[in-house]
Amino acid sequence: MLFFGILLTSGFPNFMMQEAHALTPTINTAATATTTTVTVNFNNGPVFNEGGTGTSYISCFRIGGNTVSSGTDIGTTEGGGSSTITLTTTAFGTGDTPNVVYAVANCSGGSIIAASDGTVDGNGDDLGDVTFTSTTDGVAPVFSSAEATSTTTVVVTMSENVEFEGTSQPSAWNVDGSTSGAHTATAVSISGNKITLTVSGLLFGETLDVDYTAPGGANDIEDTVTPTGNALATFSNQSVTNNIAKTESKSGGSGCDGDCEEPTLGVLPNGQRVVDDGFTYNGYSIDVERFFTPYPLITSQVGKQNTAIFKIYENRGPDNIAHFTFAFGLGKGEIISQSQAMIEVDFARDRTQTVTITDPENALDNVSVTTDKVSCNGGSTQCLEITINHMFREPLDFNIVSTDVWDYSRQAWQNYYNHGIEIIGTSMNPAKQHEGINQGHIYHLTETSKTTAVDEFGDSWTFQYGIWMKDYIKQERIQDDETLVFDRMHSDFAEYRENLSNEALNQLLETCPLCIEQYSDFEDSTSWEYGNKISKLSNPEIQMMMTVEEQKAQEIMKRLMDSKYDLRNAYFGIEKDDRPIAEILEEERVNKIILQAERAWLKQIIAPNQ
Incomplete structure (x- = not known):
């Protein structure tokens, strides 16, 4: 039994454990996917993260010396894992191939190991320190910008250096002009990241864009990565900056450069009509003349919606029109800038329109502007059609209307229309x-x-x-109330007197027809007209005076009736007299009569001697 145990621990089991060890993972390839991502593929994968989370291994990596901000989740168990991971880092240049560095010393949240063994035991199953310097460029070149430098040349700038994979394909390139139309390239050349297209017929000031259709196969344009480059993909409608220089006019040395023809709603400078029905108002159309356009007076009601339609021809196409103005209410001799009701439309290069309303008197309302491209005269010539819907809130002082239009070359033209448009009705605005x-x-x-x-x-x-x-207000005499009896002060007395005089004259002529002739030398009778009657009861000043006089009278009567009061002393300065008041007053009256008689006698004596 003891031998058998030794065999188990030092023989067969040891052999089996060696067979279970995984091979050490290594970096097989690394390639840039974008200017911020690198894709890494491992030999002896799949791999997973030992410790931490499925992405915490990113702390071990450096891309071009920069830390990694995110990576593919490869799990934390050997049952999962992946042979390829994508790492995101700080942006690097297009075409760059940064080194990929993995350092165990940098790991702060686990490390990468082979998925067939879950133990880091130093037996070669964990990813060791490595600096991978064979990163390849996997980023395809893309369009960056384009510029038209002449009427025959367009330079397209790419995101990185490019080259022909095979032979050049001019037909893959097309330049579209808003006025001159489509132009297929006749030649293509490459220098670094610049692709030069040769075309014909481009115009100064027009809007341009460029298209590219990838030929495919061996004739693509690709970056300079070897051995196999990344091909330029198809793109379309990329904006081209129009830097075509103005050329000298061929109009006979007038000093005008480039586009010397202004937009028109009717006729060209040589008198040729290019636009029919250039101005329509509420359904009434008219051909616009070169300068002044006779226009029958049209009336518009306040509060009613109106529609004005304009067709404008521009020699370089409708998209070359930069500005349009429609002005109302001009008087004779006034110019468009003096209008107090004006609608302006400005067009950006991308044809975005901006509407500006000049309306200090609040005469306009419900203004809307729409545009379209239509035939100028029923043929193939295109015009810009501008439709302006609007409503008037109050009448205008004058009726002449005017238009002003210019293109991107600042060639402008104004037209005036008389008799114009008359606005009638009651103002909807509050009184000023x-x-x-x-x-x-x-x-x-x-x-x-x-x-x-x-x-x-x-x-x-x-x-x-x-x-x-x-305004001057004439002072009218106050009209008295009607009455059957009135005096000379009554407001109707003069009229009454005149009526009686006429009636008496008529009766006299009936009775004595010759009386007028007999007394023709009599002077006209005269009369006096008194001023307006003033009522003392309604005049505060008179009432005050009356009050004062009344008080004085009462005081005098009080003293007269007081027997102890000496009237002579109070009024004449005579010493106190005990005689009755009546006797004193009679004496004064007699003295006054005597004094008057003495004066009369003296006059009779003195007068004869003078």
Whole structure:
């Protein structure tokens, strides 16, 4: 029994344990998948993480000297695991092949071991320190940017250096111009990460994009990785920056460069009509002339929705139109910038549109703008159609309307339409408020029209010479109540007198037809017109005076009736007299008569001697 035990521990069992050990895992390949990820494949896999979590092994790795932020979950048991892991690190350059380093000393959450044994026992089943320097580039080149440097050349920049796998394929490349149309390349060359396309007929200022269709097989464009590169994939509608220089005009030395033709709603500078029905308002269409366009007066009701449609031709295509303005309410001699109701549309290069409304008087409402590409005259020539829906909230002062349009070369043209559009109806806006000054007092005015207003007292004002002025109010005589008997002070006396005079004259002429001639030398009778009657009972000043006089009278009567009061001493400064009051007053009256008689006698004596 003892021998058998020794055999078990030193013979057969030892042999069996050696057979159970896994082979040591090693890194087989490493390749970049993107500019931030590397894929690592192991020999003798699958592998799993011993200790920690299924991803805590990432602390052991460095990619190009940088730590790893995430990795494939390979589990923590030998029943799971994977032979390939993907590690994410700090971004590196396109085409770079960073080293992959695994160091046990860096491990802080477990380490990688072969999946056939779950014990790190130093028998060669755990991944040891390794620096893998044979990382391959697995990132395919991609489009970075493109630039049109002339009417025949487009340079496409890739994310890394590229080369032809076989022969160049010009037909795989196409450049689209918004005005000039599609252009297939006639030649292609490569230098580093630059691919130069040769085309024809590109135009200054137009919108461009480039397409590439991968030929496949041995004629692809690929990066410079050896022995097998990563092929450029198909792409389309990539924007091309238009840096085509302006060329000298062929119009006879006018000084204009590049695009010298402005957009038009009707005719070209040479008089050729290219647009039919360039302006339509509420269904009424008209051919727009070069400068002034006669337009019959159209009326629009306040509060009603209106539709204006414009067709604009641009020699380099509808996408080269940069700005459009529609202005209302211009007077004779005014220019478009003086409009107080204006709708503007701006177009970005990507055709994003921005609508700006200039409306200080709040005359416009419910404004919307839509665009489309339509035929200019029923043929193949394309125009930009702009539809402007809008509503008026109040009438405008004038009727002329105007349009202004320009392209990306800043070639612009304005048109005016008269008699234009008249807005009728009552304003939907609240009455405007103003302030007026009259004789140093400030009044709050409510506008009743463009030039009239009323203040808080109901008086009318007029806007003239740039200011609000209070209207003159004629002073009318106060109208008295009706009565059967009235005096000269009555407001109807003058009319009554005139009626009686006319009636008397008629009766006189019936009785004595010649009387007028006999007394024709008589002067006209005259009369006096007294001013407005003032009631003493309604005048505070008169009432005060009456009160004072009444008090004085009462005081005098009180003293007269007081027998102890000496009237002569109070009024005449005479010493006290005990005679009765009546005797004293009679004496004063007699003395006054005597004095008057003496004066009259003296006059008779003196007068004859003068």
